[in-house]
Amino acid sequence: MLSPADLATLPFDDWVNTFVRGWLVPNFRPFFRATQVPISAVLDWLDTLFRWLPMLVTTALFALASWKWAGRGMAIFTVLGFAFIDMIGLWPETMTTLAMVVTAVLFCAVIGIPAGIVSARSNLFWRILRPVLDVMQTIPSFVYLVPIVMLFGVGMAPGIIATIVFALPPIVRLTNLGIRNVRGDLIEAAEAFGSTGWQMLWDLQLPLAMRTIMAGLNQTLMLAMSMVVISALIGAGGLGLIVNTGLGRLDVGGATAGGVGIVILAIVLDRITQGLAEQNNVSRMSLRQTLSNVFRLRGTAALAGVEKAG
């Protein structure tokens, strides 16, 4: 059979190598290195803080937040779950993972919300950005681990950068969507009263889009959780490292312990941010109700992330 390969072969991999190794890395490595600085700074600060806080204090804070935004049942789940993590000896790793995830989400928000706002206001910008986001979401994360290592080296910060690349799209998309969905007649009213673009943004668009933006933040957070194990491949620590180590040694127990830690943290963070987005009065929901909700509705999303990671 004739195939195109008989006529010509393209050294595509060589082209990429030439581009990345021959041009990108030598010319821009210092620049990429420099971008790690703020990420490392925030991460170190958060990591130090979470490790310094006594376990009971942290648990109490999370339980309070759960109680306020996700209900009584979730608060009980948080206490039990965190106690379990502590008792299987993974508390410090969990805090490192938490610091990494929070850092990644923070940078996603700082980059993604303004990008979403600009997208909502400029059709041209959105037309350009949209395919970029599509690519970011569809490229398997393993593919960009290599260039990230070449440009940024190995370690915590590169791991977080990989996480940011992977988790950024939803916050941009949903910020854009939320702002575009603000009722047209409200925008018209603001304009008719002579408001400036900034006033319209602050008074109207951001408050009315807030629910959608928070939903985006929740999705971004979940994607960041699902990158915990993968980013450990390039030197990030925490629970992901435990899972990877277990994997390497075929230590089922160790890998499972790490995985369970990730699941518990994911569920707690998911429910709190979801509750924040909805701002419902849910403080009376029981533990049983909460658990059934978690595993029926949202459990799939949280677990899917972990599954991918494990």
Added chain:
Amino acid sequence: MQPKLAVSQVYKVFGDAAPAALDLLRRGRSKQEILAETGATVGVRDASFDVQEGEIFVVMGLSGSGKSTLVRMLNGLIPPTSGQILIDGEDIARADAARLRRIRREKISMIFQHFALFPHWTVAENVAYGLKITGVPHDERRARALDVLEQVGLAAWADSLPSDLSGGMQQRVGLARGLAAEPDILLMDEPFGALDPLIRREMQMELLTLQRTLKKTIVFITHDLNEALMLGSRIAIMKDGQIVQIGTAQEIVTAPADDYVAAFVADIDRGRVFTADDVSSDATTIQLRQTSVRDALRMMERGGANALYVLDGDRVAGVVTYRDLAASEMDTAITASLQGSLITDFPTADTTTCLSDLYSDAGSGLPIAVTDERDRLLAVVEPADVLAHLSGDATPQEQQEQTYAQPR
């Protein structure tokens, strides 16, 4: 006097082919032809009108006739494709963004069909919106918002959310928001269109009441001719983007410019369009103390009248009828005085009373006295004229003469 708002030869064409479409428009092609040929939609076509200070100018037309487009060009929400829109002599169509913003903040505000209240803010915050964006401090703007809410009767709801209010109340908030910034001009795009008929009527009355003290220049959009006739000092009727007639309610009802307007006018409530002013005639009067019964009878015979109004000095004393006077003359031939036959509970109206309100008085058979606020007789309305106008039987010519003879 310079008009508050002067619109001249304004066109709006939507779509990329606007210049070509504009050219075709000027050569007299129809909206449908232009859409088929260029794909551009004609919103407004050659609109020209002036609005005087303190006037309620109503734009009436069916859905899709370009009313919203027209009114949005008046505050620059939609830039006209061509033409001139002067507010106090300043051209909106040529103002840059900053200038436009200033004009909107200071001179013009808008009230929307679906209220367009900000759902995340309280009623008072909504009302204070125009002040907030101009940087008025919080306490001051709240005080002002409460003042205006008082005017529209919603002070008690200042701290509620708009979603807690009924449609009519929400539109009062919309009105209050429009008034709070103290604009000269109010643009109202079918403001009562989303309300049910009873509430709508109530809001119309309230707008008229407010307008009596506020004296804003109002451009009011509606698709309801009765609403137009009731509120409008003058009315513009739009069809397919074009203004087909501008005139007072009476002019439009009595002399429709074309079949389109005539079809509209056919089933309106004439009783609310015409006022005592339109059907009254000059009063022939006699003085109570100086006229004898006999003289009065003779005057009536000469004028073919059944009744005469009797004045006591400046004041209206009452009305006498031919029948009563004739009877009293027979009884007491020489001593008869007007006083004995005087009917003192005669029907009265002022110049703006609607025909529908005169209708029951017309049943008494007595001419209705049209008086001013100091009880001086201005004119009288003959019962027969009321009925003739209500049924639309009065000959158009006669009515036109009346319309032009009495400048408003």
